[in-house]
Amino acid sequence: MADAELKVFAYEDVVIGEELGSYDYILTQEMVEAFRTSVDDPEASFPTLGVKHDATAFAMVYTDPIGTVNAGNEVEFFNPPIVGKKIIVTGRIADKYLRRDKPYIVIEATAIDEDGRLLEKLSTYQLKKPDELGKKWHPEQK
Amino acid sequence: MASRTEIANGQIIPSVTKAITEKSILGFESTGILNLENIHNNPELAAKRLGTTYTLASGRMSITFAAECLRKFFGPEVFNHTGTVNLKFLRPVKAGDTITVTGAVNGSQETEDGTQVSVDLFCDNQDGNRTAVGIGTAIIK
Numbered sequence: 610m611a612d613a614e615l616k617v618f619a620y621e622d623v624v625i626g627e628e629l630g631s632y633d634y635i636l637t638q639e640m641v642e643a644f645r646t647s648v649d650d651p652e653a654s655f656p657t658l659g660v661k662h663d664a665t666a667f668a669m670v671y672t673d674p675i676g677t678v679n680a681g682n683e684v685e686f687f688n689p690p691i692v693g694k695k696i697i698v699t700g701r702i703a704d705k706y707l708r709r710d711k712p713y714i715v716i717e718a719t720a721i722d723e724d725g726r727l728l729e730k731l732s733t734y735q736l737k738k739p740d741e742l743g744k745k746w747h748p749e750q751k
Numbered sequence: 752m753a754s755r756t757e758i759a760n761g762q763i764i765p766s767v768t769k770a771i772t773e774k775s776i777l778g779f780e781s782t783g784i785l786n787l788e789n790i791h792n793n794p795e796l797a798a799k800r801l802g803t804t805y806t807l808a809s810g811r812m813s814i815t816f817a818a819e820c821l822r823k824f825f826g827p828e829v830f831n832h833t834g835t836v837n838l839k840f841l842r843p844v845k846a847g848d849t850i851t852v853t854g855a856v857n858g859s860q861e862t863e864d865g866t867q868v869s870v871d872l873f874c875d876n877q878d879g880n881r882t883a884v885g886i887g888t889a890i891i892k
Contacts, residue, residue, distance in 0.1 A: 634784050647778030648815045649769055654831050655818065658811045659782025668787055676790065676800040679810040681839040681885075686818070689831050734839075740802060 618673040620705070620712045620737050629700035629716065630669025634660070636690050654689040655729060657696065662718035663733045666700025673737075680713065681734040687727040695723040703732060712737045758868055758891070762856040764824040769816050773846040776808045808844040813874050813883045816852045821870060824854075825889040833864070838872065838885035849877040854887065865890040 636656065644656035667673075690696055697720065704715035714735050720728040769775075780792045790797040790807050797806045814836050822830040844850060854872045861867075867890045874883035 640782050643778055644782040647775045647782070648812060648819070649775070650767075650815070650819050652822070652827070653815060653819065654822070654827060655815070656782055658815050658818075659779050661783055661809075661811065664787075665783065665785055668785055676796070678790070678801070679840060681837070682810055682814050683837040684814055684818075684835060686831055686834045740800065 615672040616670060618671040623702055623705050623714060625702055625704055627702040629666035631699045632669060633695050633697045635695055636692055638692050641692055655686060657690055657720055657729050662698045662720055663700055663716040663731050666698060666718050667716055677735040677737055679733055680736045683732040685730040690728050697721050711741055758856055760856055760858060764820050764854040764870055766851060766853045767816050767819050768849060768851040771808050771844055771846055771848045771850060776806060776846060779809055779812055805845045810840045814838055817872050817887055820852050820854055821887045829891060830889045833890035835888045838883045840883045842880055842882045844882050851875050865892045
């Protein structure tokens with residue numbers, strides 16, 4: 610998707626249930642090796658975690674000048690992806706809420722492969738005010 | 752693979768300890784398909800958005816480390832098909848940190864597919880500070 614088609618993210622305008630980008634890609638051996646090397650685990654079975662299905666789906670629809678911090682992840686594993694297979698991802702905004710006056714959104718992404726095998730479901734809790742966390746981590750920086 | 756009779760409340764799962772480097776952070780980001788700049792691979796963006804002097808390791812790296820512990824405990828044939836990981840991130844992880852993931856079985860419940868075993872998960876850095884906490888599960892027959 611071209612940048613010109615991206616919407617500028619605005620928390621107040623996001624609708625719960627809103628569909629995000631739906632896309633597919635081929636999982637390559639190079640991707641698997643890069644992932645396994647980065648996490649120092651030669652048997653790591655879900656390089657899809659490195660692809661960040663949810664964040665990718667979001668980035669295919671929105672540009673976000675404020676940015677985000679990942680506050681938490683929930684992942685369900687169903688079947689490890691297979692090198693050379695096409696992986697199809699769908700994403701949606703599952704929730705939005707305020708906690709301690711800070712805005713959060715929850716993004717869900719589901720991945721299946723070209724044979725219809727369910728691979729992984731991922732939910733990410735994104736804090737859409739990252740500077741607040743920066744202040745918490747480094748209170749000396751006002 | 753741990754069998755049902757081998758799993759008991761309080762049982763300790765295998766731990767893993769991972770050295771976080773700039774190379775590992777960037778390597779993890781390189782798995783992506785969009786080549787996006789973010790707070791994990793662009794120090795200027797991290798400084799602008801978070802006020803940090805460093806880039807952050809993706810929280811998904813900790814998810815992967817926790818998944819490794821659970822895969823070693825339950826066995827890949829179980830965990831890779833029935834497993835879950837749920838982590839809340841508490842502190843930033845950055846290059847130079849060493850993250851250790853530990854866990855212990857905290858209970859089980861019967862489901863239609865078998866017995867779902869729950870494991871408390873903890874991620875701590877080299878200073879003993881907790882960087883993430885959560886729960887993992889898998890279903891054993």
